[in-house]
Amino acid sequence: MLSWLEPPGTVRPRDDRDHEERIALSAANTDGVQMRTEDVRAWIAERREANVFHVQHIPFAELDQWRFEGGTGNLVHASGRFFTIEGLHVVEHDGPHGDGPYREWRQPVIKQPEVGILGILAKEFDGVLHFLMQAKMEPGNPNLVQLSPTVQATRSNYTKAHGGSNVKLIEYFAPPDPDRIIVDVLQAEQGSWFYRKSNRNMIVETVDDVPLWDDFCWLTLGQIAELMHEDETINMNARSVLSCLPYRDTAPGAVLSDVQLLSWFTNERSRHDVRVSRIPLKDVHGWKQGAEAIEHEDGRYFKVLAVAVKGSNREKVSWTQPLLESVGLGVAAFLVRDFGGVPHVLVHARVDGGFVDTVELAPTVQCTPENYAHLPAESQPPFLDTVLDAPPSRILYEAIHSEEGGRFLNVRARYLAVEADDTVEAPPGYAWVTPAQLTALTRHGHYVNVEARTLLACLHAAAAQPRMGV
Numbered sequence: 371m372l373s374w375l376e377p378p379g380t381v382r383p384r385d386d387r388d389h390e391e392r393i394a395l396s397a398a399n400t401d402g403v404q405m406r407t408e409d410v411r412a413w414i415a416e417r418r419e420a421n422v423f424h425v426q427h428i429p430f431a432e433l434d435q436w437r438f439e440g441g442t443g444n445l446v447h448a449s450g451r452f453f454t455i456e457g458l459h460v461v462e463h464d465g466p467h468g469d470g471p472y473r474e475w476r477q478p479v480i481k482q483p484e485v486g487i488l489g490i491l492a493k494e495f496d497g498v499l500h501f502l503m504q505a506k507m508e509p510g511n512p513n514l515v516q517l518s519p520t521v522q523a524t525r526s527n528y529t530k531a532h533g534g535s536n537v538k539l540i541e542y543f544a545p546p547d548p549d550r551i552i553v554d555v556l557q558a559e560q561g562s563w564f565y566r567k568s569n570r571n572m573i574v575e576t577v578d579d580v581p582l583w584d585d586f587c588w589l590t591l592g593q594i595a596e597l598m599h600e601d602e603t604i605n606m607n608a609r610s611v612l613s614c615l616p617y618r619d620t621a622p623g624a625v626l627s628d629v630q631l632l633s634w635f636t637n638e639r640s641r642h643d644v645r646v647s648r649i650p651l652k653d654v655h656g657w658k659q660g661a662e663a664i665e666h667e668d669g670r671y672f673k674v675l676a677v678a679v680k681g682s683n684r685e686k687v688s689w690t691q692p693l694l695e696s697v698g699l700g701v702a703a704f705l706v707r708d709f710g711g712v713p714h715v716l717v718h719a720r721v722d723g724g725f726v727d728t729v730e731l732a733p734t735v736q737c738t739p740e741n742y743a744h745l746p747a748e749s750q751p752p753f754l755d756t757v758l759d760a761p762p763s764r765i766l767y768e769a770i771h772s773e774e775g776g777r778f779l780n781v782r783a784r785y786l787a788v789e790a791d792d793t794v795e796a797p798p799g800y801a802w803v804t805p806a807q808l809t810a811l812t813r814h815g816h817y818v819n820v821e822a823r824t825l826l827a828c829l830h831a832a833a834a835q836p837r838m839g840v
Contacts (some may be wrong), residue, residue: 383517389552391617393591396499397617397834400592403495404582407593410517412599417505417585418515422682425509430659434690443652443659445674447690453482453777455664455674455692457654457673458565460723463643478664478674479565479724480694480777485556487528488607489521489543489572491580492552493588501573501586502539502580503608504663508562508775509679510693511780516605516772517597520586529684530658535685538583542574550575552786553614556815557823558730559774561722563649563672563694564674568726568815571611579791585683591615591834600658601770602782606824609771613823614813617830619806623712628810635817638719639729646723667745670741672696675779693779698740700783702821704829705734705790706766707802714802715829716753720819730819731811734800752797764789769823770780783821785828805829 398406405693435448445455458479474810491502506518521543528537528544546554553573558566582588589597594612597603604612626634656667664674666754673695702717720732735757742750767787772780796802808826811817818826 372516372635377689386616389616392494392499395497396501397595397830398592399414399498399590400596402588402590402593403500403632404588407589407596409694410587410589410597411425411483411603411679413587414505414515414517414603416771417683418507418513418693420584421507423507423514424680425514427662427679428676428678428690429825431661432690433676436676436690436692438651444650449526451484451506452524452691453480455651456478456481457649457651458723459528459649460647462721463645468504468677469797476649476656477723478651478654478657478694479648479673480563480567481565481648482567482777483526484525486569487521487540487543487572488519488569489539489546489574489612490608490811491520491539491542492573493577493580494670495588498590499575499588501594502586503589503594505585505587506605507681507684508605509677509681509691509770509780509818510775510777510781511602511605512772512780513602516603516606516775517594517604518694521609522607523685535744537685539580542576543570543572546572546574552616553611555614555796555813556616557610557812557818557820558726558816558821561720561725561730561819563724563778565724566726567724569610571614573611573615595831595834598828599767599769604771604827606771606774606820609824609827610817610820613809613827613830614820615809615830616813617806617809619804620805620833621712621804624807625709625714626803626807629808630806631801631803635729635731638726638799642721642728644721644723644728668839669834670697671738672781677779694777694781695779696738696781698738700738700782701735701754701757701782701786702733702825703735703753703788704822704825705753705756705785705794705839706787707790707792707794709802712804714799714804715787715825717797717803717807717808717822719801722819725815731803731808731817731820732819733825736819736821752800756790756794757786759807760786760788767828769828785825787825787829787832
């Protein structure tokens with residue numbers, strides 16, 4: 371009931387409980403107003419064919435407006451905008467006082483101080499929330515075009531530092547209507563490859579008649595959940611934003627109370643002594659620079675490459691840029707176990723040199739197995755064999771997803787949720803938490819890392835659209 375103090379037509383903000391009900395309804399609905407779910411893949415293929423897309427490896431010397439800076443050797447853009455490739459020196463001590471064994475390494479890293487916007491526009495059709503997704507070309511996507519947020523843009527892009535056209539629908543997110551916000555939180559990107567990079571993850575509702583361009587479509591959460599089971603269809607940025615939705619907790623009860631979980635996490639952050647410093651790219655020992663790549667001397671981890679890009683539906687039609695390419699297929703997996711009938715996932719308090727606050731909650735397993743193949747069994751990541759050797763009967767969710775295609779080239783990982791037996795306990799640095807507890811933590815920045823956010827979105831998809839016996 372409207373207060374007599376409110377003028378006619380006042381839109382009152384919805385509370386989280388109202389959002390939870392509408393999100394549950396959208397997740398249960400697989401009949402969208404615009405197209406059937408089974409037609410979305412064909413639509414994406416049609417958008418790929420309708421536009422001119424071309425990505426070609428080039429030597430660093432052919433980069434336009436990019437150069438290796440004198441003195442530092444950093445790879446920088448002439449405008450001083452976008453991002454730089456520079457060096458990172460990390461020393462991780464084992465213990466709260468920096469005594470005992472430690473690990474030390476140097477690596478190239480992406481430094482991009484700008485906060486980008488990852489925004490999804492939401493609107494009710496026939497009483498059901500739909501989300502406006504974009505078939506967006508990214509040069510690093512293995513299949514070039516995937517479903518992305520409505521707006522996916524760095525500050526340099528939406529302020530047109532590249533000299534291109536306007537970012538469509540940016541006006542809904544910069545700034546947003548405070549009465550129409552469903553999600554608005556800063557989240558970090560990969561701490562192993564970015565130095566303290568964050569994006570603003572947003573979902574904003576509208577009642578406007580939104581122009582529907584050829585590369586956009588409205589989908590329910592139920593439709594998106596079905597598509598989340600498909601390989602390389604929903605891009606990383608969309609997965610990150612969708613993981614932050616305030617889903618209703620359908621199975622309350624947890625091994626750790628919220629206070630205990632936060633205390634454990636605070637202790638993990640406090641006990642790690644990690645010293646990180648930015649260094650010139652030329653001082654990154656153990657890496658070699660050639661005419662077409664910067665790579666590790668042992669051929670592990672990743673490479674820095676250069677590409678020339680054409681994308682006729684992008685704000686900038688053609689450009690060149692550096693990209694990072696992984697050496698192999700990654701694995702990101704949650705072990706899942708019931709406690710008192712309540713599903714829990716095993717999270718890892720992971721240290722990465724590029725994190726803002728040293729530690730974020732990560733999947734049980736997050737690695738590229740090829741990087742550990744030369745090491746003895748005791749030096750392999752915990753639970754890696756459990757995940758890789760899991761029989762199909764224990765795999766609750768599985769799909770291959772690619773990572774952010776604007777900075778990474780063909781970086782893909784096998785995302786899994788694997789049922790653990792009742793004997794699996796949480797070793798030091800790990801904890802059993804409920805998906806609802808993780809969802810609550812995504813409402814705050816720098817708690818849940820981007821790989822865990824993808825898996826959280828996958829778990830929501832598995833719950834909404836069961837597959838393989840889930």
